[in-house]
Amino acid sequence: MKPTFTGLIYIFLAVPPVHAETVSPLQARGYNVMPQPQVVKLRASDFEFGSDWKIEVQGAAPDDVAIETLRDELGRRYGLTLGVSGGNVLRLILAPNSVAVGASQDGDKQGLAEQAYKIDLSRDRVTIVANAPAGLFYGAVTLVQLVKPAHGALLLPEGHIEDWPDLQTRQIYWDDAHHLDRMETLKHALRQAAFFKINGFSLKLEGHFQFKSAPALVEPQAMTPAEFQELTDYGLRYHVQLIPYLDGPGHIAFILKHPEYAKLREYPDSNYELCATNPDSYKLMFGMFQDLIDANKGVKYFYLSTDEPYYVGMADNAQCQEGRRAKELGSVGKMLAEFVTKTANYLHDRGRTVVFWGEYPLKPEDLPSLPSHLVNGEVYGPQFDPLFKKHGIREMIYTSSEGEEKMFPDYFPLPADKRVHTGRGTGRRVTDTFQKITFDTARRDANLIGSINAGWADMGLHPETFWMGYATSAATGWHPGSPDPAELMATFYPLFYGPRVFNMNRVYELMSTQAQFWSDSWDQVNATALKPIWGNSYRIFDKPQPRHDQSLPLPPVPAADLTTSHDWAKDNAKRFQLAAEFLRENDELLGLLNANMARADVNRYNLEVFLAIAHLYRQNLEMLQTIQQMNGSLQGADAAHDKPKAAIGSVDRALELANTIRYARNVVLADAIATWYKAWFPRVAEANGRRYVHELDDVKDHLPDRTVDMTYLIYRQLLLPL
Template identity: 35%
Template sequence: MKEYENKAVYCQVLCVLKNYLYKVNPITSRLNSFKLPYILLSVILTLNVSNSFGFINDLGSNGYSLIPAPQESVLTGRDIVVDESWGIYTSVDSNSIVLKRLRHGAKELHNLKFTGVGAGKIILKLTNDAVAKDLNPKQGKQAYRINIEHNVIRISSSAEMGLFYGVQSLLQLLRPVANGGFNLPEGVIADWPDLELRVVHWDTKHHQDRIGVLKRYLDWAAFFKVNAVAFEIEDKYEYPSHPIIGAPGAFTKEQMHELTAYAMERYIQLIPSVQAPSHMAYVLKHEQFAHLRADDSNYHICMCNEDAMQLIFDMYQDMIDATPGVNYFFVSTDEVYYAGICELCGDEYNEENRSKIWVKFVNRVHKWMAKRGREMIAWVEYPLFPEHIELLPAGLIDGIMTQGRSTTWIENENKAGIKQLAYSSIQGGEYLFPNYFPTIYRNKQTEGRLAKASNTVPGVKAKGANPIGAFAAAWDDAGLHNETFWLGWATVIQYAWSTNKPSLEQNTIDFMNAYYGYESPYLAGIYKSLQKGARFYENLWDKRISTERKPGYGSSYGKGIGTEKSDPYMEMPDLPSASDLSRGSVFLGKYAKKITAASVLKPEIDELINKLFYAISHVSRNRYNLEVFLSIAYLEKYTINTVLRLGKIDNYLAKASEGNLSNKEKIQQLVEAFELGGQILSDEQNMWSSFQEVWGKSRFEKGQSVGGRDFVHILDDVKDHFADRRVGLDYMLAPFERMEMKEWQNQLRQVIISYAEKNNEEVKGMEVKRLED
């Protein structure tokens, strides 16, 4: 009842305010008469006022986007106009990131340079009473208030971090108008985070971004109020204590210092994430560490070998030294399937002892980290037994609290004093593009990663968890470009920041407006079409027992289980006999459904490409993001066209084998098939050249050689990541390569020549290959 009574009071006071404002002179007396109504507006914010009305929140209904959505806002329904004549007034140090972001962000995002020659004022103020809420200190310093009125914008907070977030919100809200100025909604916004720590995941196991690109990522992460990045760096750091671990061209200590300082200035903790004791093929592939492998597997290090533990601590120390000033360290205890399998462990290898050895490892590392001033985050998961949770150290942060956790597990963590991060994965193993939206994936209907992420925090809270933050995982297993992750990252942060969440649909549009600009065309459809094309690509392939790699060591089910690996590929149409052109005809029968699906999808992907070209020319920022999307769309188009052309090729070959055609007509059918095969190969070469050029703008060459050092590419004994099957970027072409189209085309050429010679016919329309070629 209280909520409805408060809303009634809100509506009554707002009506009084609106009537008052509309009566005053809008040009001269309005500013002087605004103090009393604004006091009333501030009082309203002490009531239990929701920021959501119906299907869209109040900012959205007034034509504005802000992501994450603010906790509270009261708007008058009127706009104010901001232009370059406005000035910035504050006692904050002139070198503060708050001022730098306001000035540079206005210029970068809006081509707006505040000159201070007019009456408009942007006032930044540090004050302890900016937001009157019961917040813990870490939340409190992130809270801010924005008061927007005619000729005055006041941003206030108890700390510069809150001012920084207030500036980010102001920059998002500025909406361009026709006369060259910008509108803002008149009213008050009071905002703070529900969860104090909001982490996005940079996984670099199969690629290395350029330093300038990572700085841009930090800028945009801060724009969405991210305050931590889990940097899963694997072999992309030089590791001064063991340089052989670092891949050629790995980041240096100086570069990491530069990146860490850049992040810290923007109130982002650049948290090193080091995989150990499992997922260690990037280390154990090197022969000098072979003696540290558990049971001779490069996936897992012996947890009972002191030399192995010292190696892990050396790597930890290297990353601590690389990230000065950071408060956390992510000890990535990910998928420790084989804890204790090393013969040095002594105890019987069974489920209970696996759990105990895992606990021993975590406790030892936690103590080591505490001595070095780092809070430890870990994946608190298998092989841990629920009853062994009480053995873990208080203050440990569980980075993978999901709705799948049992209430017993959560209760045990709470009793043990273990902190929690609500975990959402915005990318797992999907090829080319994430499953953001509902789809059928691997023969199962899925709700989409966005919907799942939007429910993670309330879902784990409902089961008794008390998360201090959220973790937005974006795994590099399938080698997706990081530009595909921004919608997912922003969505996880949206629902970690604000309890009064907007609808998922509004969240998506708010992201588009913030990331691409208010004047952007409708882009959600582009994302959905990209996803659809990516699922066609992924679902297209047959799988055969791998001839490219040996069987694995094991799987999550145990040693020796699930060891067989597969190679995605597609069969080529059967070649005809050179003597009489007889052939099998299984291709069309086998792939009829996929050919039909390709023909249905082709117009949508063709239109997707047109929409992307249009969008690139109309968005006001982040055009490169859409350029990456365009490269993916062209790969999807190539895939669709290849399937359709192979269907035509099979038709040509089938006609050639029919007895009612003359030899000359049969040869012409064969030549048509040959030329179409050549077109497939030619289109692949052209598409791939442009594809590599686009991705190379933001990334170093995958598996690069630098300074006389070559990348050591040895496959993981357990994991078989799609992106790891090739040294370079061509893992996306690997399924096509396995079709051996060039060899198939050469064989068809010989069939054509032999059949023509046998029947004394001339071959027309096919380039004759010279002997020396």
């Protein structure tokens, strides 16, 4: 996982902001489109759009995906079927050089022109014109979004739209490292990405792909090469590139934990990083590359994730002599550049444009050692970006919708006075992404090609929680600076769920703040039952350091005479006061989710996931209250210690309450599993003739790795003596 940004003040000093209207012209008229088109000229009137309209096509095939999507989405969202005759005409025209591209950050005007379109809207005729199939598709999607239900009719505004992207590629990162989504789930995700003009879908599978060249690392649930190609073809039909993603030299415990590959480790006692001077390391990587690209024909890009290669160039032991090679080359950064060159050139020679992470330990003087055909998947600041540009390496602006949050992304912050613990602040994912893409100094210093927004699976969040981050990131990559983050979110809700949902901003606020209290309501402690961490981003530890668990201070165990030692309730008063407040807000959240389940016209499963998460929040809050009641029962036993029958009764009541906690925990977990597994294959130790090797990463501590199954959702509770 890459670090996230928290402050952008320096940016505003360096780059003048893009002008944005207080309210976009479409939003001012009650219309929702995402991304906001570059040019919108509306006339005063609206007109009805209905079944008396017919489709005419010029220059495009009758089965073009733009026409298919237009029909499907109008039917699915509005119950509208266009006729085959009638006086009103919706015309789709595909004609090269028919739409001009205006001002843009990306200098590749041809690449942008392929996605450009224009729409003329009048009472008896709507015309969508595009230079290429992708543009025609985006024009069709915009028209679908533009339709407004009002008073039993469907309306469109009279006017003119011209549109093209500011950056040619707008990618998302989808993380299936710790689970495998079902094929229908991934196909739905690809279509949904296309609906929001996302055209790159970087899929991390790790052992969930059936590598022919490395069968030992294939996990029980794994996609076949034929399925990967089927998914690739499906994405390409909707103008979305399904991009393979493979880590190296770091972040590959999923490989190096296997005894068959332990000899490739940089350090024998760490499964985190590959030895970059071992020829067998390249043999393994090239074989895995080839397996993926053979099952991914038709795609331009490949993600060579050089994310966080902390220790490259440092090892000097019997099985890896990177330190010696780094000295020969002149720096550890040049050692990383050599690894990148060898691996990226293999992919480049086979027709792929390679995206890598150009980060530490690279230094400015190391950049000339990299091949210029690379794309850097992250901008790296004024010290680096001009040098990447000078060397011919294009760059992308990286943002994330999830980092280390548990349960739900930080779309809204939890106020400091609503926290048990001080010191942990939160950002606003949509606002931070908007500011990064719109105002980063890379707009001045880099040769930008696109943006990518990551939804990391490190904490085991359900991917359904990332869609607002994904959609608003792509919208800002298409049209930076307009509209503002609040309008972006307000536009997302009716487009994602349908126009009848209500108060969704409050839903996302409550989902965010309840998740943060879910984490904050417990204390951080050192783990005692797990192997320790070998090193971090700064150094290899002299002595491995403990991982972190979460725990709760439980009421003191009574003495033999049933007396208690201290005032536990007083010590935890704030924790329980806040839990009571959040329980009331959970009532509100569940009410809103259930009401909107009945009103959502599309993506209702997303709200099912939210409901399951909200019940996990609630179980935690009710557990805190129950522990408080247990303490009251134990205090009652203390007060009645000279009345044995009453005292024992109070102790029995505390034990009964503990049983209710365990029962409620198991019920809510079962409900969550049932919901998750509608989209995921089960997380199991053995299936399809393969066994899962359960070995923790020596450097990274990803919550789903703690368990083989779904009990990672309640892992911290399993550590309590309840």
